[in-house]
Amino acid sequence: MEIIDLRSDTFTQPSDEMRAAIAAAPLGDDVFDEDPTVNALQEKAARLLGKEKALLVSSGTMGNLVSILAHCERGSEVIVGDQSHTFYYEAGGVSVYGGIHSRQLANREDGTLALEELRAAIRPGDIHFPVTRLICLENTHNRCFGTPLNRDYLQAVADIVRRHRLKLHIDGARIFNAAVSLNRPVSDLADMADSVTFCLSKGLSAPVGSVICGDAEFIEKARRIRKSLGGGMRQAGIIAAGGLYALESGIEQIRKDHDHARRLAEELVKLPGIRLDLQKVSTNIVYFDVDKKLISPLQLVKRMARQGVRFFDTGGTRLRLVTHSGVTSADISKAIKAFQAVLI
Numbered sequence: 128m129e130i131i132d133l134r135s136d137t138f139t140q141p142s143d144e145m146r147a148a149i150a151a152a153p154l155g156d157d158v159f160d161e162d163p164t165v166n167a168l169q170e171k172a173a174r175l176l177g178k179e180k181a182l183l184v185s186s187g188t189m190g191n192l193v194s195i196l197a198h199c200e201r202g203s204e205v206i207v208g209d210q211s212h213t214f215y216y217e218a219g220g221v222s223v224y225g226g227i228h229s230r231q232l233a234n235r236e237d238g239t240l241a242l243e244e245l246r247a248a249i250r251p252g253d254i255h256f257p258v259t260r261l262i263c264l265e266n267t268h269n270r271c272f273g274t275p276l277n278r279d280y281l282q283a284v285a286d287i288v289r290r291h292r293l294k295l296h297i298d299g300a301r302i303f304n305a306a307v308s309l310n311r312p313v314s315d316l317a318d319m320a321d322s323v324t325f326c327l328s329k330g331l332s333a334p335v336g337s338v339i340c341g342d343a344e345f346i347e348k349a350r351r352i353r354k355s356l357g358g359g360m361r362q363a364g365i366i367a368a369g370g371l372y373a374l375e376s377g378i379e380q381i382r383k384d385h386d387h388a389r390r391l392a393e394e395l396v397k398l399p400g401i402r403l404d405l406q407k408v409s410t411n412i413v414y415f416d417v418d419k420k421l422i423s424p425l426q427l428v429k430r431m432a433r434q435g436v437r438f439f440d441t442g443g444t445r446l447r448l449v450t451h452s453g454v455t456s457a458d459i460s461k462a463i464k465a466f467q468a469v470l471i
């Protein structure tokens with residue numbers, strides 16, 4: 128049976144063209160800065176995000192960890208959203224490896240942190256408190272409906288950051304989805320931040336890797352930390368080539384992914400037992416709830432899997448669908464038919 132995999136955009140496979148670019152990539156030892164493909168990717172990424180420098184890392188998790196370790200010393204504090212990937216899904220790395228205290232503020236449904244709560248969470252100079260160093264935002268926000276954070280909001284947070292001499296890190300695992308959704312160049316969503324990570328292996332469909340962007344001094348520090356974590360890779364152009372191909376061949380696929388998510392949501396909302404707010408669907412992630420009296424989330428997952436459509440339930444009555452380059456327009460039609468067959 129053909130599988131339509133809506134579990135995550137991390138399940139993407141490289142296209143034939145991307146595989147060819149990977150096979151043909153010139154390589155060198157990146158620990159010595161001598162891999163031309165890594166260097167080309169880093170230069171391209173820095174240019175696109177409007178930053179001085181960039182650094183290839185193995186994953187989004189490593190990108191966030193390295194960035195936070197570069198900004199914060201032991202015993203200092205990072206402010207994060209309570210629904211953020213960094214807080215939720217990164218194995219507490221910042222406290223494990225950095226001795227960094229995390230202060231969680233409630234994410235609102237649109238992925239933002241309330242500005243007044245942010246201001247109030249910044250610690251005054253008192254020896255009883257850890258020293259606040261960093262605010263982290265996530266764009267788009269995975270657990271908050273894949274919502275993009277707009278430039279005005281990012282700028283407002285950056286203003287608070289500057290006033291209090293803090294730093295701003297953006298987990299931009301899906302920042303290209305945000306840029307497409309908001310119809311802005313990606314640099315408009317990055318230039319106010321001190322550091323941004325983005326993932327090559329989600330909507331951009333490369334097999335491995337993420338990139339950290341920031342100023343030259345920050346990237347030099349990040350490079351040392353990456354090495355200490357065992358993340359200095361040798362002929363890493365094999366990894367960089369997929370990402371470089373994705374950035375050079377354009378991000379048209381992301382626009383398609385958003386259209387697919389929209390179509391899926393518009394049909395799902397018509398079905399009995401489904402609760403879904405269409406206004407919250409703005410990128411490639413669709414969250415919806417089921418009426419447990421009709422079907423439990425787990426039953427729905429199992430019955431749809433029997434129809435060849437895979438996705439996750441995310442707790443309570445909620446489920447998530449994610450579109451990506453491995454899901455065609457015909458697949459979306461098939462998935463809609465499968466939902467209708469199970470629910471009507």
Ligand SMILES: Cc1ncc(COP(=O)(O)O)c(C=O)c1O
Pocket residue numbers: 137185186187188189212213265267268269298300301326328337
């Ligand atoms: C918002 C966000 N940040 C970071 C990550 C971590 O990326 P990785 O799985 O490459 O470590 C993910 C992964 O899904 C994510 O959704």
